[in-house]
Every structure is written in C-alpha cells, then in structure tokens.
Amino acid sequence: MSALTQPVPRSLAPARSRPRRRLNADAVAGMLFVLPAVLLVGLFFLAPLVMTGWMSLHNWPLMGVPRFVGAQNYLSVARDVRFWHALAFTVEYTLVVTVAIFAVAFPLALYVERPRALNGAYRTAFFLPVVVGLASASLLWIWLLNVDSGLFSPAVQALGLVDHPRPLLGAFGSAVASIIVMVVWKTAGFTMVILLTGLQSIPGEIKEAAIIDGAGPWERFRMITLPLMRRTIALALIISVAGSMLAFDQFYIMVGGGPQNQTITAVYWIFNTSFVSFRLGYGAALSIVLLVLLLGLSVVQLRFLKDPDGVR
Amino acid sequence: MTLVSEPPRRGGTPHLGAVAAQGFGLVAAALFIAPVAWTALSSFKPEAEARQPPLPPWPTTGFSVDTYRSLDQFGAGIGRYTWNSSVVAVGTVALTVLVSLLAGYGFSRFRFPLKNALFVVVMATIMIPFQSILTPLFILLSRLGLQNSLAGLVLVYVTLQLPFSVFMMRNAFDAVPREIEEAARLDGCSSLQLLARIMLPLVLPGIVTVALFAFLASWNEFLAALIFISDDRLYTLPVMMTAVSAGRMGSVDWGALQAGITVMMVPCLILFLLLQRYYIRGLTAGAVK
Numbered sequence: 001m002s003a004l005t006q007p008v009p010r011s012l013a014p015a016r017s018r019p020r021r022r023l024n025a026d027a028v029a030g031m032l033f034v035l036p037a038v039l040l041v042g043l044f045f046l047a048p049l050v051m052t053g054w055m056s057l058h059n060w061p062l063m064g065v066p067r068f069v070g071a072q073n074y075l076s077v078a079r080d081v082r083f084w085h086a087l088a089f090t091v092e093y094t095l096v097v098t099v100a101i102f103a104v105a106f107p108l109a110l111y112v113e114r115p116r117a118l119n120g121a122y123r124t125a126f127f128l129p130v131v132v133g134l135a136s137a138s139l140l141w142i143w144l145l146n147v148d149s150g151l152f153s154p155a156v157q158a159l160g161l162v163d164h165p166r167p168l169l170g171a172f173g174s175a176v177a178s179i180i181v182m183v184v185w186k187t188a189g190f191t192m193v194i195l196l197t198g199l200q201s202i203p204g205e206i207k208e209a210a211i212i213d214g215a216g217p218w219e220r221f222r223m224i225t226l227p228l229m230r231r232t233i234a235l236a237l238i239i240s241v242a243g244s245m246l247a248f249d250q251f252y253i254m255v256g257g258g259p260q261n262q263t264i265t266a267v268y269w270i271f272n273t274s275f276v277s278f279r280l281g282y283g284a285a286l287s288i289v290l291l292v293l294l295l296g297l298s299v300v301q302l303r304f305l306k307d308p309d310g311v312r
Numbered sequence: 313m314t315l316v317s318e319p320p321r322r323g324g325t326p327h328l329g330a331v332a333a334q335g336f337g338l339v340a341a342a343l344f345i346a347p348v349a350w351t352a353l354s355s356f357k358p359e360a361e362a363r364q365p366p367l368p369p370w371p372t373t374g375f376s377v378d379t380y381r382s383l384d385q386f387g388a389g390i391g392r393y394t395w396n397s398s399v400v401a402v403g404t405v406a407l408t409v410l411v412s413l414l415a416g417y418g419f420s421r422f423r424f425p426l427k428n429a430l431f432v433v434v435m436a437t438i439m440i441p442f443q444s445i446l447t448p449l450f451i452l453l454s455r456l457g458l459q460n461s462l463a464g465l466v467l468v469y470v471t472l473q474l475p476f477s478v479f480m481m482r483n484a485f486d487a488v489p490r491e492i493e494e495a496a497r498l499d500g501c502s503s504l505q506l507l508a509r510i511m512l513p514l515v516l517p518g519i520v521t522v523a524l525f526a527f528l529a530s531w532n533e534f535l536a537a538l539i540f541i542s543d544d545r546l547y548t549l550p551v552m553m554t555a556v557s558a559g560r561m562g563s564v565d566w567g568a569l570q571a572g573i574t575v576m577m578v579p580c581l582i583l584f585l586l587l588q589r590y591y592i593r594g595l596t597a598g599a600v601k
Contacts, residue, residue, distance in 0.1 A: 034418035151350065
C-alpha cells in the first residue's frame, strides 16, 4: 500500500534531482515523527527487558556491588518450592476465574446481542465495573465482605440463614471464592464486549439458513456460532489468561497473600523477592522464568487461534 | 455497533418471553451496578452510621460528608493525593496523545528505513508483561533520578500505553483520504503544519479513544505506583487508599474507605458514561482486526 503513497514528483518540480532529495527529506521527517515513541519504548521497555536478563545472572543487592554468579539464580529458581507453589496457585486461580468469567460473559453477550428495548442501558450497566480500577474494586469488596460492617455477612444474618457468620476473607477457600466473584463482577463486561464483536460478525444469512434448515437453538450455537467465533473466543481467552496469570492487586489489597501465605501469586512472589527482600538479581531470574512461561502460553493460544481445526 | 436482526419466529407466547428477558436484564444490570451505587450512597452517611452494615445503603439519619472529613485526616489529606493522581493521569494523557499522534502520523504517511521493524517492535511490547521488567525499571529510574517522582511514573505509564495508542493513531491516519493532504501539500504546507491544521480534526475520534484509555489506565494503576513511589506525600490514590484499608491500630475507618473509593471511581464513571462509544471503539478495534 505504501508504494502508492509515495509523494509523486510534481510536474512543477523543476530539476531532475529533485525527487530523490524530496524522498530523503520525507524519510527524515518520518523518522523524526516516530522518534519519541521509539525512544520511550527503547528506554523504558527494551532496555529494562535486556537488563532483566543481565541482572538475572548476578547477585544484585539494592546497595553495594552486583556480583556475577552465572546461572546460579536459575538453579535456585528450580529449587524454590515457594515460587513453584505460588505459580501452581496462580495457574489454578487462572483456570477457575477464566471459566467463571466466560460462564458469565457468554450468556451476557448472547443476551445483549438480540435487539430489545433498553439493550444499550444493559450493556452500559454490565460494562460499568470494567472502568472502575482493580484497586478500587478490591477496596470496595473488602468493605462489602467485612463480617461486621460489610454487606454480605450482616445481610445473611438478617435473613436468618446463619447465626454467627465467619470472616469471608479469613479462610483460604472462601477468600479465593470471594476474590473470584469480585473479578468476575469487574471483568465479565469486558469479555462480553469482545465476544459481542464476534457474535455480530456472523452473517445474518447463515443464521437464517440454519433456521430454515430446521436447526434448533443449541445446534445453531454449537455448529455455527461457536466455530465462527473461534478467533474472537481465542482473543478473549488470551486476554483473560494473561491478565489472570499476572494477578497481583486483588491478592495484595484484599488478603495480603494470606491466610498463611496461601494466596501468594507468581507476580506477588516476585514483588516480595525484589522489593521486600531486595534480592533484585534473583527477582529478575524469576521474572525471566515467568516471562518465558507466559510467552509460551500465548504462542500455544495463538496457534489455537490460527488452526482452522482448533474447535469441534 | 450494528445489531443483527432476526425474523420473529417464537410462536405461542412471545409476550411472556419478552417480559422474562427484560426481567433478567433488569436484575443482572442491578447486580452489576449495586456495589458501585452501594459505596457511593453509603459514603454520605454520618460517621456512626457509616460503621454499621449498609442496610439500607442510603443514609437514614441524615445526609453528611463526615466520611470525607475523616478521609482528609489520613496522611497529607485527600486533596494532596487526588492532586497527585490527577497530575499523573493528566500528564500521562497529554504525553501519550502527543507521542502517539506523531508516531501514528509517521508510521501511516512516511517511508523510511526500518519502518516496519520499528512498528513491530513497538507493537511487540504488548506481548511482554510489564510486571517482568519492574525490577530493572526500578534501578533505571533511580539512576535517572526519576524514582520516587510523579514524572517517572508518567514516563512509565506513557510507555505502557504506546503499543495500543500508536496502533490506534496509525489506523486513524490510514483512514484519512490521501487527496486531502496532497492538495494541502501543493498549497505549500509543511508536514507539521499539515498535521496540526488539517489532519488533527480528522483524527480527533482516535485521539479521544487514546486519551480515555490513558486516563483510566494511569488513574487506576497500582503495582508500579506502589513500587516506584516511596515518599508517602507522593502516593497516588490507590496506594494511599490501600493504607487506609489496612487500618490504624487494628480498626478500619469504613466511612473513610467508602469516601475514598467514591473519589477514585467517580472520574472514571463520568468519563466512561460521556465517552462510551470511543471506549468501545478502542476495545473492538483490536478484536476485529
């Protein structure tokens, strides 16, 4: 496309050498236009990325001189039971929360896709929590979940369902369940909009043809909607999985990694290593391991996105 | 967004089905809005009432701004932290718009060596979680004297917004017909004049989308703000409110917490309700492509 957009030498141009000089000036202008963006990305993203790799080969304290230790940090990572425990917890959380988000978002997308009165208002309502920050949402739910001054426990008590409610964030199971409910509330609207774009891209004629052929709603959903939405579903999946694998805010704010450090996620463990224990080199090695795992996960999911026989 | 129309075919009791569908929508919408509404309403209760369970959510013993006054007792005062968050958010929005506007124009309209490679590099950073570069970023910012400063936070946030923003702006420029600028070039406009006078109004919707995403991301960001800001006078709202939620001497001031959450939520909600279609457009731009 850009071949056509080349500034064509105007008939007004007097000299033969003009087009060439003009092209150079244009190239310089273009480079100047993109320079600030490239500099920022280079300085605050690519340089730290390279530094992460470099630091991971060092024993790097906050104060004092870094010492080169080769692959020793990576050997320590392999033996770091608490990191692998944190990673296992993060994977379990990701699986459950992703299923929960889709279980809510898919019906909502199907619901708001059909034309009906108030549809715009419903979409806005379902989407509203998405623009509230994760930190605000976490703080909000700490209050709602509080056993004395919150909403759920006193409400359940007032209805006479429980005599002595227990703190929901005090036990592992109920804490994780509460956090998952909060995250589903906050992110279902986002996934819903992504899925909605996929639903709306299915040509109406295909649906109508299936109806004429006598396909029931479930058959149409399985044989038409799902296969035609493969790309959209994969995209929503990648976004949800990547976001959940990097979970930190809600676990830090709502439960502080507790009870008994059972809800420390992978990013939380890296945060503790680097910025609480100040073992920066080791934290960098953990970051690289997490980065490689996540990139691998994305590649697998992207393959699923491209594979025409991925679904069925 | 276009809705696919389907032929009405549900025979028998279409009316009952429609009523049930509306009922579902109303209940679901109420569930999604409830936590936000509950907090905002409760924040206007008098101090004593704010400590009680929020049943009902609205103040029953008179309207009051006690909770906001007690929130102001924390640290350097809520005004200070709102100011910090605003500086960071406005700075991030301004710089993100400026940098992505220039880059989008450059990537859309010019040919230069390594153009595609540079574009791919900027886009590829979206694949790499920024959480994995926090440790060296912390050291880098200290070396540059930008650690523990709102300016440093702005630069980090702008960088994180760039892949999305440059993508949006390049698409916005791609959509402008080339005849328009060729005519202006014949009239002797320089590239910069062309951008400022002719292209700017044409790509305004893209700018609004980029600005909205930059505002929401920087206003709400937590982890980088927690790590890079150590002076408690420079805390942004999410970091400061986390300290409030941790409580003082074992007891949490729930009223102050409700007030603080409301302060954090309201700008986001207002901007979203006003500019919703720009937000959805930004979201679906990536999904459709």
